[in-house]
Amino acid sequence: MKPPRFHYHDPETVPEVVGLLKTLPNARMLAGGQSLMPMLNMRLVLPDHLIDLNRVEGLSYIRERDGVLEVGAMARQREIEFAASVRERCPLMHEAILQVGHRQTRNRGTLGGSLCQLDPSAELVSVAAALDATVAVAGPKGTREIPFSEFPKTYMTPAIAADELVTGVRFPLWGKPHGWAFVEFARRHGDFAIVSAAALLEEDGAGKIKRASVTLGGVGPAPVRVKELEKALIGETVSEKRLRDACEVCRKIEAMQDVHAPSSYRQHLATVLSRRALEKAHARIGGGRG
Amino acid sequence: MGVIGARVQRLEDPSLLRGNARFVDDIVLPNMLHAAFVRSPHGHAAIRAIEKKAALALSGVHAVLVRDDLVPYMRNERLVVGLPSSSYKQDLNRPALAIGEVVYVGEPVAIVVAEDRYIAEDAAALVEVDYDPLPAVCDCRAALAPGAPVVHRGAPHNLLAEFRMGYGDADAAFAKAAHVFRESLWQHRGGSHSIECRGAVASYDAIEDRLTLWSSTQMPHQAMRQLCDMLGRDENQVRVVTPDVGGGFGPKLVFYPEDVVTALAAMILKRPVKWIEDRREHFVASTQERDQYWECEIAVDRDARILGIRGSIIHDHGAYTARGVNLPHNSAETVPLQYEVPAYSMNVKVALTNKVPVTPVRGAGHPQGTFAMERLLDRVARELELDRAEVRRRNLIPASKMPYTTQLKARGGMPVVLDSGDYPRCQQDALARAGWADFPARRDAARKAGRYLGIGVANFCKGTGRGPFESATVRIGPSGKVHVYSGAAAMGQSTKTMLAQIVAEQLGSDMENVTVTTGDTAAIPLGLGGSNSRQTVTAGSSAHLAALKVREKALKIAGHVLEASERDLEIDGDQIHVKGVPGMKVSLAKIARTVAGTAGYALPGGVAPGLEATECAVIDDMAHANGTAVVEVEVDVETGAVELRKFVVVHDCGRIVHPTIVDGQIIGGTAHGIGNALFEWMGFDENAQPVTTTFADYLLVTATEMPHIEVAHHESPSPLNPLGVKGVGECGVIPVAAAIVSAVEDALSPFGVHIAQAPIFPAQIVAMIEQAHR
Amino acid sequence: MAESRNIAVTVNGKRHEQRVEVRLTLADFLRQQLGLTGTHLGCEHGVCGACTVLLDGQSARSCLMLAVQANEHEIATVEGLAPSPDTLHPLQEAFRDNHGLQCGFCTPGILMTLVEFLRDHPDPTEDEVRVAISGNLCRCTGYQGIVAAALDAAKRMRKGG
Secondary structure: OOOOOOEEEOOOOHHHHHHHHHHOOOEEEEOOOOOHHHHHHOOOOOOOEEEEOOOOOOOOOEEEEOOEEEEEOOOEHHHHHHOHHHHHHOHHHHHHHOOOOOHHHHHHOEHHHHHHHOOOOOHHHHHHHHOOOEEEEEEOOEEEEEEHHHOEEEOOEEOOOOOOEEEEEEEEOOOOOOEEEEEEEOOOOOOOOOEEEEEEEEEOOOOOEEEEEEEEEOOOOOOEEOHHHHHHHOOOOOOHHHHHHHHHHHHHOOOOOOOOOOHHHHHHHHHHHHHHHHHHHHHHHOOOOO | OOOOOOOOOOOOHHHHHHOOOOEHHHOOOOOOEEEEEEEOOOOOEEEEEEEOHHHHHOOOEEEEEOHHHHHHHOOOOEEOOOOOOOOEOOOOOEEOOOOOEEOOOOOEEEEEEEOOHHHHHHHHOOOEEEEEEOOOOOOHHHHOOOOOOOOOOOOOOOEEEEEEEEEOOHHHHHHOOOEEEEEEEEEEOOEOOOOOOOEEEEEEEOOOOEEEEEEOOOOHHHHHHHHHHHHOOOOOOEEEEOOEOOOOOOHHHOOOHHHHHHHHHHHHHOOOEEEEOOHHHHHHHOOEOOEEEEEEEEEEOOOOOEEEEEEEEEEEEEOOOOOOOHHHHHHHHHOOOOEOOOOEEEEEEEEEOOOOOEOOOOOOOHHHHHHHHHHHHHHHHHHHOOOHHHHHHHHEOOHHHOOEEEEEEOOOOOEEEEOOOOHHHHHHHHHHHHOOOOHHHHHHHHHHOOOEEEEEEEEEEEEEOOOOOOOEEEEEOOOOOEEEEEOOOOOOOOHHHHHHHHHHHHOOOOHHHEEEEEOEOOOOOOOOOOOOOOHHHHHHHHHHHHHHHHHHHHHHHHHHHHOOOHHHEEEEOOEEEEOOEEEEEEEHHHHHHHOOOEOOEOOHHHOOOOOEEEEOOOOOOOEEEEEEEEEEEEEEOOOOEEEEEEEEEEEEOEOOOOHHHHHHHHHHHHHHHHHHHHHOOOOEOOOOOEOOOOOOOOOOOOOOOOOOEEEEEEOOOOOOOOOOEOOOOOHHHOOHHHHHHHHHHHHOHHHOOOOOEEOOOHHHHHHHHHHHHO | OOOEEEEEEEEOOEEEEEEEEOOOEHHHHHHHHOOOOOOOOOOOOOOOOOOEEEEOOEEEEHHHOEHHHHOOOEEEOHHHOOOEOOEOOHHHHHHHHOOOOOOOOOHHHHHHHHHHHHHHOOOOOHHHHHHHOOOOOOOOOOOHHHHHHHHHHHHHHHOOO
């Protein structure tokens, strides 16, 4: 399983990358390599040109600005995992990233690589949807921002042009106190989730939900924000029965089928995990770890 | 003395730990070329034409060879390897390269040889094969249905073999039984997935007219014989060497088309050729186990005593015979083995399918027979409202009846005799260690908290040390070092350490003074290799007897040299000295040189020249190991996830040569069993296309899925060999699926779920719970 | 003509300047061009971990990197672990003494994974060790000997062994 022939480019700036993307036909970008290299080794992709992003300057930042967490496309998952700002200000992302692959894959894997791969089960992709992130993209005509809800075009295909690259992602942060939980069901530790659920909750002074975000990963080709469920929670106090009933709506979501799970099982897991994520998130609102 | 049974350091470890061991892909020869195979993408197709032009035009490509290119160099072009059996209805032997037809995805069609593997893969993609797809048969039951498409164009049907195993009058037993219970079982096992895939390096020396094949194989002598047969060469002209092997587990004992084709490429091109299997090839072109469908019934009296068992099995053989019908034979044989079963009848149909051939993976059919029996016993217990362990206790063969001559016959025709073992005591010990008696209280407390715990038990018994022999030569050289040579094959199970311990026990007790050579057909002419958990029994016995002979001779000569009685001498390290008088000594080196001779001078004491002995101890009867596994699980009834909370194995492999190594074999085997119970599924679609072909889809257990395995040992020495040892390599696997399924079913008993399959996956558990609700 | 580049890579403290094809993987570069065959290939799709090396001190799957990407970086492989031909690293000693290996094929990848892990977590629990090696497949041991070896090595290394 050896890679096919390709021309190799290792640009050092974003404009260089854009220039290469504009002129080179059948080019793929190499970020962390944890998704692309297996595909190359298996010859599932046959690019004429490989553009290595690992030497491009200015894409590895992790910073907070005005209540927004800004993460560069080439920030390693490892850096996200150990960043104090992420742990304190975006605990959902911190909980999610501990479930992404293994130490070796997080050492190399990047945020941008994961987002552009758009694996339906990828934890970081779900987190982006949960937080209504914005994806920054650079191309020959300049830069633009894509709300995450518009980022997945089809199965494993982002809505960016062939001559564009993702440069960073902006995650609007939920203030304190809020509850968060990222739960997933995987066959083994570190595997892609069969189904995952990301929950974020805010309560008002009377203990009623005033804001909710519920995202299911692994069910459809892209993460699903369960708006119907979120709406049903607003103005309600949380109880086990109420959550159980409300989460039943997840069973209706159209679900994928593959060697790992039939669609009915994914739908079933969606109801279970969304409820478990909401229970955990709710317990954490008061400052508990859940 | 005292080396056997001690936790000595392994001979294998230093080079493995330092990263300077030599696996087949580490072998580099001058002028070596690299091969890749063109393989069938179809489950079944006719080959109309093969176009090599584009591939040959690629820079760095040396050859593209298809079947027609090889024919002039082969005396036989088929790999005739099947173990003898009267049950075959068809002989379907693999060709070296496909002959006008392909019958499984992955079948080799052409070999490309190039400067490096990268270029070879580039060229392989450019070989154009014009296929005419034909109907492919995927399901082994459908294969036997009337009107099914044939797996091979020229074959009359898809029944490869059929046999009945049985004794006594099963029908009469069933007719008068108080209770009869029936089970329909699906059992599935997957591939070997040793972390090192297969591989071979072939080199032809024109001056010596000798072909050398380095092969990651479990059976070098068998490979040598196959090469001689297919290439029309004699045993002096072919040498097979096994370098370090990164796991075998069964499929590496098979001789493959790639082995002979790589050898031919080297001979035709007159340059060494290396072929290393990659993981994707391992999924489609290495043999594996697959499906068995069982219909079986048990007849018991009012006291849950077994009166008879009968049933039928349909077994998926794949497209060719790559080993034999030993796998389903073992499955059928194992069912009654450990229990008193007065009448037995099992009909086995071995079906062809358009998939890669099936041969044993660690366990070799025994897990399936065990699973069937243990499911039947669980059924009896549930129906008669008896404790599952009690039903087993009432039917296990008691120690007082050992040795126990069953009415079964082994594949070579000899009766199956259980040589030693105390099965009820083993079960009792395992249950005690696992807290079986207290479990109901644990379970009830958990239920109050909405959690579902279950416990399961399974017994197994397996014939080990399959004969008729394994070779061993023990020689003391002029250096004073003790050299051991054996036809045994090492694949990680510490064969060299085992042999060194057994020999060192007789010859100086110093492991550092012993060298061991295995897996080289030039080092010892006879050998059978690794399979059936056989080598400690067979090679160990031969090495032991050879060492005794060498010891006797060495002491005799030393007695002559030291003018002392042999009874007063002991061998200590590389010296022989008078007991209690260390100063009166002579070195092994001196003794060896003495009997190496000096021209014109007589040898002392009238002894024969040399200080060596070769033994091939013939042991036809198998030494039966046994054990009991008890597993406690928790099932998350909302997700179907199964957590293994507690795992106890009590095991009897006779006299233990190295306790830590034996533990390692049991725990390693248990991991395979857990994989078979909960994780591993080799999937194919209805066109016989494999659908699980990467490690993302085919799940091997990792450290986080493994519970801590508590292992305890009983030692019932076998009377069948001088050391009293039994094999252990496969034993850990055998009871695991049965015990886990028993435990999961127990956890789900409030839902009335009944499990009749292995593996069992979370999605299926959830579906079963939902089904039971309705 | 296959596209190639000059690279300079420091491996186990020794600098190598070589010309490599751009598509050559780091694993194949180490094994074939440098003759360091201790790093093994088990799957070539990033799951088994047999190819794990340290890149600037961080564990990485060398089958998922190109050799050109290692230019001006430092690589550590299993061959660099033992301090001398007569002594072993405490991890290697612990593996030997706890039967942490059987066929040894997965072992170099696991050793390098544990070098990083024990450096960053000198006093781990058993559960933490299992998570740390969950990205490495072993088909022989069932992991129990490996876990025992890792905990034993941690103890030795805390004592300054």
